[in-house]
Amino acid sequence: MQTKSILKNFSWSFFFTIVGFIIAGWWGHNHGISVWHAIYIIVILAIMEISLSFDNAVVNATKLQEMSIFWRKIFLYFGIWVAVFGMRFYFPIEIVAVTTDKTFMQVLDLALNNPKEYSALLTKHHGEIAFFGGAFLFMVFFEFIFSEKDHYWLGKIEQKFSLLEDKKLIGPVCAFVVVAVFSRFVSEDVQTVCFIAGIYGIFLHMAVNLLGDMFDDGSEGGEVTKRVLKTGMAGFAGVMYLEVLDASFSFDGVMGAFAITNDVVLIMIGLAIGAFYVRSFTMAIVESNALTTFRYLEHGAHYAIGILALIMFISTLQHLPEWIPGLAGVAFIVVSIYSSIKEKRREDKAALNKIEENKNI
Numbered sequence: 001m002q003t004k005s006i007l008k009n010f011s012w013s014f015f016f017t018i019v020g021f022i023i024a025g026w027w028g029h030n031h032g033i034s035v036w037h038a039i040y041i042i043v044i045l046a047i048m049e050i051s052l053s054f055d056n057a058v059v060n061a062t063k064l065q066e067m068s069i070f071w072r073k074i075f076l077y078f079g080i081w082v083a084v085f086g087m088r089f090y091f092p093i094e095i096v097a098v099t100t101d102k103t104f105m106q107v108l109d110l111a112l113n114n115p116k117e118y119s120a121l122l123t124k125h126h127g128e129i130a131f132f133g134g135a136f137l138f139m140v141f142f143e144f145i146f147s148e149k150d151h152y153w154l155g156k157i158e159q160k161f162s163l164l165e166d167k168k169l170i171g172p173v174c175a176f177v178v179v180a181v182f183s184r185f186v187s188e189d190v191q192t193v194c195f196i197a198g199i200y201g202i203f204l205h206m207a208v209n210l211l212g213d214m215f216d217d218g219s220e221g222g223e224v225t226k227r228v229l230k231t232g233m234a235g236f237a238g239v240m241y242l243e244v245l246d247a248s249f250s251f252d253g254v255m256g257a258f259a260i261t262n263d264v265v266l267i268m269i270g271l272a273i274g275a276f277y278v279r280s281f282t283m284a285i286v287e288s289n290a291l292t293t294f295r296y297l298e299h300g301a302h303y304a305i306g307i308l309a310l311i312m313f314i315s316t317l318q319h320l321p322e323w324i325p326g327l328a329g330v331a332f333i334v335v336s337i338y339s340s341i342k343e344k345r346r347e348d349k350a351a352l353n354k355i356e357e358n359k360n361i
Helices: 002-030 035-064 069-100 104-113 115-124 126-145 156-162 167-183 188-217 223-257 264-288 297-314 323-360
Strands: none
Touching: 002 035, 002 264, 035 069, 035 223, 035 264, 035 297, 035 323, 069 104, 069 115, 069 223, 069 264, 104 115, 104 264, 115 126, 115 223, 126 156, 126 167, 126 188, 126 223, 126 297, 167 188, 188 223, 223 264, 297 323
């Protein structure tokens, strides 16, 4: 039964992987790259995307658990196309088009026929992209740090953070300080635009949360109406939150992909395959109730997000190898799972000892 569930969650990922291999092979054969080299490139890109976004899958799962089946399907089936074509293909081209006064089609032609110049133009705007995505991810991280929890991975340290007053104000203030400090160290010609991009990231997180709070209220109407509002509009707000979160994660993957290849088509295919698997992991976590089984998994994912946000800001000052954020994220996830298993065994052992003591009385 468990095998069937895994196959169900990953069926679209397996299918798209096969399709991606075929398209990449055809593209490589017709553009001076060997079939196997093209496939090798998209495999590396897919692995990079999964390693960078596995913590994203965990955080997505925490939000999806609160949604109805309908909105889960909307996120899974509609959201994946936004993630694949919107964030991995359309958005990077649109950034270059807006900042260079070129049309979308001109930039698309540039991406397909002169990928080196296209990647140079996109990389030129890495600062504001990193500030926007980094600020939004820091808001996600701070929101978790200052929230009350059933379990505290770091014990009293986490507990003290959760007991602070004005939690909704502390997070934005902390994120603002990070944006203000890092904007002082980037090149003078981009200081203002990076600072503004970071502020946009903070306000967007606050706006999406405010939207969610409004829809979660459900203060009007009877009990049935409240459930409809909470399931419908709150579900919509939740999907919007997850789409923005996905976008923040995808920035790092798109920029890092150009360190592997300048071929936009292979980049889109490789990152898209990775995005499909991240969605599959998300649904597998939700359906297996892994967040309950591994109590510190959510903690590990949010600490990984905090590290990724910090790395995005640091990358505006110093180039960092692409494997660093991916390895950092996976490390936090692995350690949180290990801590969860260890704590569960300790509790089971304590419960067993208590039973034995009761028998001896």
